[in-house]
Amino acid sequence: MNLCRPSRAMMVGLVALAAMGAAAPSRAGAETLLRTRLNADIRSTDPGTNRDANTDGVMAHVVEGLVAFRDDTSIGPMLADSWTTSNDGRTYTFHLRQGVKFHNGATMTAADVVWSLKRWLDPATQWRCLSEFSATGIARIEAIETLDTQTVAITLDRPTALFLSTLARPDCGQTAIIHRDSVGADGKWIAPVGTGPFKLGEWKRGQYVDLLRFDGYAARSEPRTGYTGAKIAQVDRIRFNVVPDGSAAKAGLLSGSLDAIGNLAIPDVEDLKGRPDVQLSITPALGLTGVLFQTRDPLLKDVRIRRAIALSLDTPQIIEAVMEGIARANNSALPIGSPFYGEVETHGYTQDIAEAKKLLAQAGYRGQPIKMIANKRYSYVFDSAVLVQAMAQAVGINIEIEVLDWAAQLDRYNRGDYQSMAFVYSPRLDPSLSFEMLMGPKATQPRKVWDNPEAQRMLQESMMIDDKAKRQLLFDELHRRFIDDVPMIVLFNGAEIAALRNNVKGFSGWLFGQPRFWGVSVQ
Amino acid sequence: MLGYLARRLAMTIPTLLLVAVAVFTLVRLIPGDPVQVMLGDNADPAQAAQLRTQLGLDQPVPLQFLYWLGKLATGDLGHSITNNLPVLPLILERFQVSAVIVLVAVGLAACIAVVAGVIAAWKQNSALDLAIVGGATLLLSIPSFWLGLLLLLLFGLKLKWLPVIGYVPFSENVWQATMFMVLPIVTLTAVEIGVLTRMARAASIEVLRLEYVTHARAKGVPEWLVLGRHVLPNAFAPTWTLIGLVLGHLLGGIAVIETVFTLPGLGRLLVDSIFARDYPVVQGCLLFTAVIYVVVNLIVDLCYPLFDPRVAVA
Numbered sequence: 001m002n003l004c005r006p007s008r009a010m011m012v013g014l015v016a017l018a019a020m021g022a023a024a025p026s027r028a029g030a031e032t033l034l035r036t037r038l039n040a041d042i043r044s045t046d047p048g049t050n051r052d053a054n055t056d057g058v059m060a061h062v063v064e065g066l067v068a069f070r071d072d073t074s075i076g077p078m079l080a081d082s083w084t085t086s087n088d089g090r091t092y093t094f095h096l097r098q099g100v101k102f103h104n105g106a107t108m109t110a111a112d113v114v115w116s117l118k119r120w121l122d123p124a125t126q127w128r129c130l131s132e133f134s135a136t137g138i139a140r141i142e143a144i145e146t147l148d149t150q151t152v153a154i155t156l157d158r159p160t161a162l163f164l165s166t167l168a169r170p171d172c173g174q175t176a177i178i179h180r181d182s183v184g185a186d187g188k189w190i191a192p193v194g195t196g197p198f199k200l201g202e203w204k205r206g207q208y209v210d211l212l213r214f215d216g217y218a219a220r221s222e223p224r225t226g227y228t229g230a231k232i233a234q235v236d237r238i239r240f241n242v243v244p245d246g247s248a249a250k251a252g253l254l255s256g257s258l259d260a261i262g263n264l265a266i267p268d269v270e271d272l273k274g275r276p277d278v279q280l281s282i283t284p285a286l287g288l289t290g291v292l293f294q295t296r297d298p299l300l301k302d303v304r305i306r307r308a309i310a311l312s313l314d315t316p317q318i319i320e321a322v323m324e325g326i327a328r329a330n331n332s333a334l335p336i337g338s339p340f341y342g343e344v345e346t347h348g349y350t351q352d353i354a355e356a357k358k359l360l361a362q363a364g365y366r367g368q369p370i371k372m373i374a375n376k377r378y379s380y381v382f383d384s385a386v387l388v389q390a391m392a393q394a395v396g397i398n399i400e401i402e403v404l405d406w407a408a409q410l411d412r413y414n415r416g417d418y419q420s421m422a423f424v425y426s427p428r429l430d431p432s433l434s435f436e437m438l439m440g441p442k443a444t445q446p447r448k449v450w451d452n453p454e455a456q457r458m459l460q461e462s463m464m465i466d467d468k469a470k471r472q473l474l475f476d477e478l479h480r481r482f483i484d485d486v487p488m489i490v491l492f493n494g495a496e497i498a499a500l501r502n503n504v505k506g507f508s509g510w511l512f513g514q515p516r517f518w519g520v521s522v523q
Numbered sequence: 524m525l526g527y528l529a530r531r532l533a534m535t536i537p538t539l540l541l542v543a544v545a546v547f548t549l550v551r552l553i554p555g556d557p558v559q560v561m562l563g564d565n566a567d568p569a570q571a572a573q574l575r576t577q578l579g580l581d582q583p584v585p586l587q588f589l590y591w592l593g594k595l596a597t598g599d600l601g602h603s604i605t606n607n608l609p610v611l612p613l614i615l616e617r618f619q620v621s622a623v624i625v626l627v628a629v630g631l632a633a634c635i636a637v638v639a640g641v642i643a644a645w646k647q648n649s650a651l652d653l654a655i656v657g658g659a660t661l662l663l664s665i666p667s668f669w670l671g672l673l674l675l676l677l678f679g680l681k682l683k684w685l686p687v688i689g690y691v692p693f694s695e696n697v698w699q700a701t702m703f704m705v706l707p708i709v710t711l712t713a714v715e716i717g718v719l720t721r722m723a724r725a726a727s728i729e730v731l732r733l734e735y736v737t738h739a740r741a742k743g744v745p746e747w748l749v750l751g752r753h754v755l756p757n758a759f760a761p762t763w764t765l766i767g768l769v770l771g772h773l774l775g776g777i778a779v780i781e782t783v784f785t786l787p788g789l790g791r792l793l794v795d796s797i798f799a800r801d802y803p804v805v806q807g808c809l810l811f812t813a814v815i816y817v818v819v820n821l822i823v824d825l826c827y828p829l830f831d832p833r834v835a836v837a
Contacts, residue, residue, distance in 0.1 A: 037688075040795065043561075043606055050606065052561070126574070131567040171565065205606075206617070206787030207690055241688055243785045244795075247672055252688035255680045407555030407800050414559055414566065425564050437564065445568070 032235040034504070034522050036260045036515065037243045037252065041206055046189045048120070048128050048173020053426070056170045057514040058240055060227060061211050062103075063176035063194035066094050066113070067168045068227035071510050072339055073286075073429050075164045076228040078220070079108065079177050079195060089159030089466070096150045101216040102179040103192075103199040110146040116177045117144050117154070124187070129172035138162045138463065161466045165430045170514060174227065197233040197518045209240040224519050226510060234506065234521035250499075253278065259504050259522055262515050264497040266324050266380060272499050281498040282326050283509030286335045286427030288434075289381055290490040291372070291388055292449045296442060297419050299370065304363040305397075306486040310349040311356040312395040313388060319492045322383045326495045332479050333434050335493040337511040340431040344476040348483060348490075356395045367398045373421035377406040384491055385422035416446030424494075427512055431475050432462045438488065450487035528825070535817045542813040543595065543806075547588050550805050556580070557604045557800040578604055591806065600810070601803035603796075610807035614789065618811070620690070621781070621788035624704060625773045628711035633766055636716050637759050640723025641750055644731055644758070655720065663717030671710040671783040678706060690786050707784045711777070715769055722765050727758040760831040767823035771816035 038058070044050040047059040066080040077083075080094040100108040120127040121141060133141045139156040147153055156163060167175040179193035191200055197217045201210030213233040222229045241258065243249045246265050252258040254275070264272070264280075272278050291309075293300045300306055315329040331348020334341045374385035382403070389399040399420075404412070412418050428434045439459055440448035455478055462474040496513035506520045558574045559566060575581045579590070594601055600610035636659075643655040679687035685706055691699040730736065731754060739749050778790030789808060796804035 035688075050561075052563070123573075126577075128562075128570070131570050134569075136569065204787075205608075205613075206792070241785070242787075243688055244791065245782045245785070248675065248688065248783055248785055251672075251675050251680050255683060255687045257679075257686060257688040405555070405798065407560045407798060408553070410559045410564070411555045413564070423564075447564075447566075 031237060032522055034235045034238045034260065034517055034520060035258050036238065036240055036517070037249045037258055037262070038209070038240045039242075039244055039246075039249075039263055041242045042203070042209055042240075044189070045192050045200060045203065046173075047176045047178075047192065047194075048171065049126050049189075051128060051171065051173065053171075053514070056173065058209055058211070059173060059176075059192065060170060060196075060514060061198040061238065061517060062192050062196040062200055063174065063178060064196050064227075064231075065167055065174035065176055066096075067164050068174060069165075069168050069170075069429055069512065070226040070228060073226075073337070073511060074339065075168055076222075076225065078168075078174075078228045079113075083164075090157070091153055091155045092163065093147065093151060093153045096152065097218070097220075098150065100195050100218050102181075102195055103214055103216075104179055104181050105216060106179055106181075108177065108179075108195060109149045110152045111149075112179060113152045113177050114144050114146055115180055117141075117152075117175070119183075120175060127172070129166060129169065129175070132166050132172075138166055158464075159466075160463060161471070162430055162432060162463055165433075168227070169429065170227070170512065171426075197231045198238060201237065207242055211238045211240070212236065224516075226512070227516075231518040233518055235517070238517050253499055253501065256501065258501075260498060260500040260507065260515070260517075260520075262496070262498045262513075264499050266322070266326070266497075268499070269324060269326065269497060277502050279500050279502055279504075281496075281500065281507055281509045283496045283513075284327070284335075284337045284511060285494040285496045285513050286337060286429065286511050287494050287513070288333070288335065288425040288490055289378075289384060289492055289494060290423065290425075290488050291385075291420055292413075292418070292423050292488045293420050293486070294416060294418055295449070295451065295487055296416070299365075299368055300419060302363045303486060304359040305365055308356040308359040308363070308365070308395065309388075309392050309397055310486050310489050311352045311359070312392045312397060313349065313489065314351045314391060315349065315489075315491055318384060318387045318391070321387060322380045323492065323495060326497070327492045330492055331483065331490050333438055333482055333490060334431050334475060334479065335427070335434065335511070337493070338431055338434070340472055340475050342472065342476065345479050347479075351391075353395055360396060365397070367396060369398045369400050371402055371419045372399050373402050373404055373409055373412060373418050375404055375406050375409045375422075378424050380494065381422045381424050388422070388489075414447045416442060416448075429512065431471070432459060435459050435462075435475070435478055435482075438482075450482065450485065452481065452485060452487075455481050455485075528821075531821055531824070535821070538817060539810070539813060543592065543810060544588075546806050546809045546813075547591065550802055550809075551584055551587075553797075553800070555800050557802065560799050561605065591803075595810075600807040603804045604801045605796075605799050605804075610803050613792065613804065614807050614811050617787060617789045617792045619692075620786055621774060621777050621790060623693070624707050624711060624780070624786070624788070625770060625777060627704070628708045629715060629766060629770055629773065631708070631712045632715040632719055632769075633762060635712070636719030637723045637755065637762055639716070639720045640725075640762070641727045641754055641758055643720070643724045644727030645750060645754070647728060647731075656724070659717045659720040659724075661717075662713050663721075665714065667710055667714045668779045668783055670713060671706070671780055674706050674710055675783065688785055703784075703786075707780050707786060710780055710783075711773065715773070718769065719762055719765060723758050723762045726761040727754050730754050730757040756830060760827065763827065763830055764823060767820045770819045771812075774812050774815055 038054045040054055042055040042058050043052055047063050064078050067075050068078040070076045079097055079100060081097045083092055083094045085092055119125055132138050139158050139160040142157050143155040145153045176194060182193045184190055197214055198211035199214045201212040203209045213236050219230045219232050224230050249261045250268055253261050272280060293306050295301055319327055319329045328336055330336050332345040334345050372385055374382045376382050385401050389401055392399050425437055428437055439450045439456055442448055442451045458474050458478055462471050496509050498509055500507055503523045505523055558571050562571055602609055639655050643652045646652045678685045686702055690703050693700040736753055739753060778794045781788040781791040793808040
């Protein structure tokens, strides 16, 4: 019986297999891989066009613009080394960095910048920020010219303080400078050929997006900050896994299938704090959670009722309960992290039950129900609504919560069709834009909550002037009026929470919240 | 047989047309607009209007329906609003993932349930019967997402036997694909065993009371042969009908399992598309599921005579 004895061929095969097995770990060991999570797939690879927050976050590793936001939300150079502004404030001349390579090996020149900008401004591209450069936006772009191979001049129809920050906006795809190979001969998008520290690898829809280290990357010399500074890829590959379920993502991190997860839910923080193999990164955020009022509503048009609701709230207690102590209360439209958030902005509403009751009596309020729309997509928004309801009830205000899904709530928000709603705004990186998202004439823009022509004029002024001190005065005055008018109650700005395995080094969160995996290594 | 098949197929056309109308109307009745979801709280009204025109959403709803129906007649389910991909290939790709899980889970559940049901009926009112009925009721009552998460935590996190995150198609690596599929299949199987076991038990009890079983026993036919030859096939027939329903139900309700186990299947595509108000994909998924439901039930009906010759198809 020699059936069980391995034959010579089988032996050779086994040895070969063993050799392959032995070789495999060393090959795998050669490549450093960082595995992270997206809660939903990206929409496209065309930055700033068919996009959402996930798309922006992934593409920020692949493409770069002329300028970019720093950690403190100020504007820093990226592909442009420096720029000058003409005396009339209308012409910006950008001096480009030397030796910047695209992912296809070509060197970036002024012609690429002009080509990219003209493509974004072509309505066919459907660039998200096109309207900002139209007649109704911040300023219209009149000309884009090449002065030499490394210099580009952009002329606007009027001066604006928001030009650079709009170019740098992540939702505008940072107005990326891309190579023309990114599109086909017919102008149709193929894939991004950018200048970022990573290039696009494989995108398996619904499963993952792979980014590969770009070996020809020319990094800036200053330290990494925001979306600018030295962006050096420390890993060979980043895999963004699409994991919709938060619990599954957490299990993935704890089992070692994932190295880093962002957008962590608040209840998970306490659970992960005590884990020896996990580190947490908690940073203040720029988003804004609050309660909006429809000031055209027969009941809520009375500012005394709105003020009474604001005075019924113990905002710090709400934040403590909803955010478990990792965020601070803030009644200002400006986020706490903004460089324009000063002493004036710290003054908001302080709970005053007696005053609230007095105001309600003066307004003749007799317990009429006030509908408040909320959603469960953002658990902290729903939790805030419940606490506002409970605290308002203590002074006799009858709030009824109506839970809608996010799309339905957005629809009501855009139409201004509500009495009140607990809402969350996405981050705005310039203080003028923080106010702009709330302010405007309701007759033409029903989604706006604060309709005050005088304040609107001050906002327009803040968009035109570049002087920081003058802008600060305007924002301080806007804040005072905002608190007086109570078109909404800002509650807090939230926090960006990421959890990482201990072998991940160099990660740092930032105000804007999007993940940044340059400078991050896996050991 | 062929005449029956033709009649059944012809009957499906008005059914599917009704489904199409219902799907289109229901989807449009949900408040919310894909353009607003895409642009978020920072939407520029002019840009939103432009996007709406480009997607054809500014047209009257009846016109949009006729346009969709016209394309449907040529087999074109339209293009996804969120990523501009044709809907049908998107669905077919995702369907492969769901189909594998559902078919294997239902097959396994049916095999286990029929045997368990027959045994429970055979030992009616005994401790074994009580255990089987109790187990089936328990499995029936457990929410699938909860069971899925528990299994994930136990086998993925504590024991580290199975991977937690990811998916590999069978065409790429059979072993890895199997590893990723084990937990979702076990979860679905567990949930479905409950219904099917109770059905199989009830059917078996009826068969065991019939005269031919008594006759066979009186003849001295061994008990295992009585069960295997007479009870099992007869208990399987009613369970088979239920399998058709279970298959359809699972295809519609698999989204939870696919979300928990991060599988890129049809259910997750449907849920994601509903949240994004991606009308063409939602309509496509629902219509596709309806077609599958009709086809599965047709197959079940056509196969029924194989298990129960008293039912003739003519």
